[in-house]
Amino acid sequence: MKIFFATDIHGSEVCWRKFLNSAAFYKADLVVLGGDVTGKAMVPITARSGYWEVTLRGETLRIDSKSELDDVMTRIRNSGFYPAIVSPDELTHLGQNEAAVGERFEHEMISSLDRWLDMADGKLRGGEIPCILNGGNDDIFEIDNVIESSPCVSFAEGKLMDLDGFSLVSMGWTNPTPWNTYREAPEDELAAKIEQLASLVPDMGRAIFNFHAPPYGTGLDEAPALDENLRPMHGGAVMKPVGSTAVRDAIVKHQPMLSVHGHIHESRAIKRLGRTMAINPGSVYGDGVLQGAVLELDKKKAKVSRYLLVNG
Amino acid sequence: MATESVTGTPTLFLRNATGLVRGWSVRDSIIYACLATNFVTLGIYEFTFAGPAFPQGQFITSIIISAILVSFLVVAYSGLIVTIPRAGGDYVWQTRILGGGIGFVMAATGWWFILWLWAPIYGNILSVMVFQPLWATLGSPSGALWFTSKTGIFVVCLITIAIAGILVSLGMAGYARIQKWCFYGGLVAFAVVIILLLVNSHASFVSSFNYEAQKIFGVHNAYAATNAAANKAGYSTYNIGFGPIGPTMLLVPAMMFFILWPNWGSTLYGEIRGASDFKRVFTGMFTGLWMTVLLVIVFLLLVDKTIGWGFYQNLNSLDYNATPQFGIWPYPFMFAGWLVHNTAFQVILILGLSLWFFGWVGTLFLSSSRVIFAAAFDRVLPDRAAEVSEKRKVPFYSLILMLLPAAGLSAVYAYWLSFRNYTLDATLVIAMTYLVSAIAVVILPWRKPDLWAASPASRFKLFGVPVVPAAGWVTIAFLVFDLVEWFSNDSYFVNNHDSLYFMGIMYVLAIVLYVVARIVRRRQGIDLGLVNKEIPVE
Numbered sequence: 022m023k024i025f026f027a028t029d030i031h032g033s034e035v036c037w038r039k040f041l042n043s044a045a046f047y048k049a050d051l052v053v054l055g056g057d058v059t060g061k062a063m064v065p066i067t068a069r070s071g072y073w074e075v076t077l078r079g080e081t082l083r084i085d086s087k088s089e090l091d092d093v094m095t096r097i098r099n100s101g102f103y104p105a106i107v108s109p110d111e112l113t114h115l116g117q118n119e120a121a122v123g124e125r126f127e128h129e130m131i132s133s134l135d136r137w138l139d140m141a142d143g144k145l146r147g148g149e150i151p152c153i154l155n156g157g158n159d160d161i162f163e164i165d166n167v168i169e170s171s172p173c174v175s176f177a178e179g180k181l182m183d184l185d186g187f188s189l190v191s192m193g194w195t196n197p198t199p200w201n202t203y204r205e206a207p208e209d210e211l212a213a214k215i216e217q218l219a220s221l222v223p224d225m226g227r228a229i230f231n232f233h234a235p236p237y238g239t240g241l242d243e244a245p246a247l248d249e250n251l252r253p254m255h256g257g258a259v260m261k262p263v264g265s266t267a268v269r270d271a272i273v274k275h276q277p278m279l280s281v282h283g284h285i286h287e288s289r290a291i292k293r294l295g296r297t298m299a300i301n302p303g304s305v306y307g308d309g310v311l312q313g314a315v316l317e318l319d320k321k322k323a324k325v326s327r328y329l330l331v332n333g
Numbered sequence: 334m335a336t337e338s339v340t341g342t343p344t345l346f347l348r349n350a351t352g353l354v355r356g357w358s359v360r361d362s363i364i365y366a367c368l369a370t371n372f373v374t375l376g377i378y379e380f381t382f383a384g385p386a387f388p389q390g391q392f393i394t395s396i397i398i399s400a401i402l403v404s405f406l407v408v409a410y411s412g413l414i415v416t417i418p419r420a421g422g423d424y425v426w427q428t429r430i431l432g433g434g435i436g437f438v439m440a441a442t443g444w445w446f447i448l449w450l451w452a453p454i455y456g457n458i459l460s461v462m463v464f465q466p467l468w469a470t471l472g473s474p475s476g477a478l479w480f481t482s483k484t485g486i487f488v489v490c491l492i493t494i495a496i497a498g499i500l501v502s503l504g505m506a507g508y509a510r511i512q513k514w515c516f517y518g519g520l521v522a523f524a525v526v527i528i529l530l531l532v533n534s535h536a537s538f539v540s541s542f543n544y545e546a547q548k549i550f551g552v553h554n555a556y557a558a559t560n561a562a563a564n565k566a567g568y569s570t571y572n573i574g575f576g577p578i579g580p581t582m583l584l585v586p587a588m589m590f591f592i593l594w595p596n597w598g599s600t601l602y603g604e605i606r607g608a609s610d611f612k613r614v615f616t617g618m619f620t621g622l623w624m625t626v627l628l629v630i631v632f633l634l635l636v637d638k639t640i641g642w643g644f645y646q647n648l649n650s651l652d653y654n655a656t657p658q659f660g661i662w663p664y665p666f667m668f669a670g671w672l673v674h675n676t677a678f679q680v681i682l683i684l685g686l687s688l689w690f691f692g693w694v695g696t697l698f699l700s701s702s703r704v705i706f707a708a709a710f711d712r713v714l715p716d717r718a719a720e721v722s723e724k725r726k727v728p729f730y731s732l733i734l735m736l737l738p739a740a741g742l743s744a745v746y747a748y749w750l751s752f753r754n755y756t757l758d759a760t761l762v763i764a765m766t767y768l769v770s771a772i773a774v775v776i777l778p779w780r781k782p783d784l785w786a787a788s789p790a791s792r793f794k795l796f797g798v799p800v801v802p803a804a805g806w807v808t809i810a811f812l813v814f815d816l817v818e819w820f821s822n823d824s825y826f827v828n829n830h831d832s833l834y835f836m837g838i839m840y841v842l843a844i845v846l847y848v849v850a851r852i853v854r855r856r857q858g859i860d861l862g863l864v865n866k867e868i869p870v871e
Contacts, residue, residue, distance in 0.1 A: 317858075
């Protein structure tokens with residue numbers, strides 16, 4: 022069985038489109054997106070009388086036609102941002118009201134995800150190509166029900182799934198980050214969540230851990246050391262492990278065949294922990310490149326027979 | 334939540350999300366660029382060769398011309414950094430824009446193999462700028478001479494490799510902390526040199542030089558003796574000035590040995606790229622580069638005033654002709670320290686200036702380890718190359734791939750005298766890698782139009798012409814000029830057969846590695862061509 026695993030596309034529409042085409046491109050039997058589906062930023066487009074106005078990377082653009090507007094919105098979406106068309110009054114209100122920004126963000130995230138799932142319906146031939154998604158620490162909880170309701174995408178968070186004889190368990194929660202995001206928990210709580218999932222697995226020799234947080238100190242979790250202002254220290258030359266000790270302990274204890282991770286975008290790496298192959302394909306969603314791992318699983322030998330990290 | 338605004342109007346709303354880091358500080362960037370274009374170590378080292386090789390060339394003019402040209406490289410690299418802001422630099426940019434094979438060959442040669450040669454060069458710098466002057470100052474000229482012997486050079490090369498290897502093994506965390514202090518400490522020591530040269534007269538220097546040379550080396554009337562020896566050898570130099578331009582331009586490829594590296598460290602930036610990123614990246618590298626130029630010009634003018642330009646070049650010419658005045662390398666900062674007749678002061682000054690060496694030597698194999706890891710994850714190298722030991726986190730196999738060849742090449746460097754002349758090979762091979770990255774910059778708007786359109790770098794235009802690709806063209810032109818000179822002019826010691834074989838072997842090795850990897854992986858059912866193949870969007 023061939024699996025394509027990608028992660029952390031953070032609202033990049035071009036990466037989502039590539040993900041939907043990845044099964045055909047890599048001749049994969051199954052595609053998995055390992056969390057952090059939603060974007061981090063929203064770009065306001067101000068509707069004025071007869072035209073629109075937007076500032077992209079410091080440059081203010083005047084948009085005179087609907088087709089031009091569509092092009093700009095596509096550019097914004099492809100970068101992983103959400104375009105939000107607002108009136109001048111709305112923009113002023115958003116500028117002064119943090120709660121209103123939060124609400125608008127949520128609205129844009131949900132509607133964008135709805136659109137994405139509609140696209141998936143066509144591309145994945147109505148569920149003929151299995152596609153699995155789960156949340157990541159940056160994803161709001163409201164997306165769970167939206168994905169659950171899709172007819173062609175399976176929501177994996179907190180579940181055991183049978184993949185033609187292999188068991189997949191998924192968890193989007195991570196150890197705490199400096200950004201205080203949605204699905205974060207202390208290590209002991211993470212360990213409890215993992216143990217609950219692990220108890221569902223019938224045969225660890227055929228198990229795949231799909232945990233958003235990478236295992237601590239494995240090279241899959243190297244992020245720039247930051248100062249108190251979240252600025253990279255020492256010119257960004259110093260990296261430090263920021264993964265989860267609970268995830269690492271669980272892998273070492275249960276020894277699944279494979280564990281796939283994300284979360285730390287710059288830490289594209291592979292590490293063997295005993296018999297487990299742990300992989301973080303990393304993410305460069307901002308460049309419109311879909312990084313991923315093409316994994317061939319040998320059903321008889323219960324092992325990863327081939328793998329390749331790709332920049333699709 | 335955070336908001337970016339232009340004149341009070343919100344233009345971007347950011348929510349709390351992982352990885353929203355700010356770019357590293359411009360001050361850090363300036364320090365890195367300044368340490369990379371390391372005048373105190375690389376610059377001074379190169380001057381010993383450049384002056385005698387091109388006696389009619391004018392240093393200050395050539396350094397200004399070199400820095401203007403390298404400024405275009407800074408613009409081109411700033412464009413790449415903000416467009417594809419990834420650790421990995423040239424390897425990532427070239428593989429992404431030009432393809433996996435080209436990316437691997439240029440990165441492996443420019444950031445891995447050629448560092449095997451930089452190891453003995455750094456070793457020799459450690460010998461001539463630290464061990465030789467220290468032993469001499471401490472009253473053991475014979476001990477200093479030992480460091481000029483073949484075994485002495487080899488031992489110091491091994492010490493250098495060991496220092497760099499240990500620092501790679503320990504990780505950058507501790508080292509990065511001391512790097513800044515090394516920079517500031519070295520700067521203070523350099524300031525002391527400047528003050529000494531400023532407040533003392535030429536006559537005072539001549540007298541001090543004669544006194545210390547007699548005391549340490551037993552050479553009588555050494556200042557006049559140096560000039561006489563150089564004149565006897567037929568060497569004559571021009572006064573410091575600004576022309577003629579022809580011979581001065583020939584100094585430019587030599588100056589690249591220290592001035593070509595302001596872009597060395599700036600590859601890590603945040604994901605949410607704003608309009609200010611390009612300016613910040615550019616400002617850090619540009620300021621670092623021109624700070625170096627300023628330091629060099631001030632130093633050279635003071636050399637002319639106090640030491641005497643002709644005398645400085647005479648010292649260099651004697652070393653160039655393998656007859657150094659005191660048997661050891663003519664370290665100008667040691668001679669400046671002789672203005673104070675106090676051994677402790679002289680030792681402290683040498684150690685203070687050595688901080689710029691120790692603050693940079695730890696990065697010697699850093700790029701190599703990154704390239705080796707990236708190539709292993711791309712399945713070009715065996716998986717083991719990226720393995721890190723469980724207990725001590727030491728990248729054991731990649732260290733072998735860096736240290737053993739470097740030690741081997743150090744032996745060749747130490748025991749085969751003519752090989753030491755191929756110093757500029759170390760610059761040439763990296764310049765080739767830069768050239769390919771400059772080509773990548775130029776074709777980026779056509780190869781990756783969406784990526785380019787989304788980049789803050791695409792905004793910068795002059796008379797409607799995009800600045801970054803234009804800077805890429807100028808970079809290509811000046812690197813081609815350098816390459817043509819290196820390959821055609823015997824004075825750089827690059828274009829002889831052995832040197833060309835040495836560099837050719839590196840490229841052949843990289844190509845063979847890549848082709849073998851493609852074949853082996855294909856037999857394993859893995860298509861390496863897929864690594865960088867873009868998935869269709871529609």
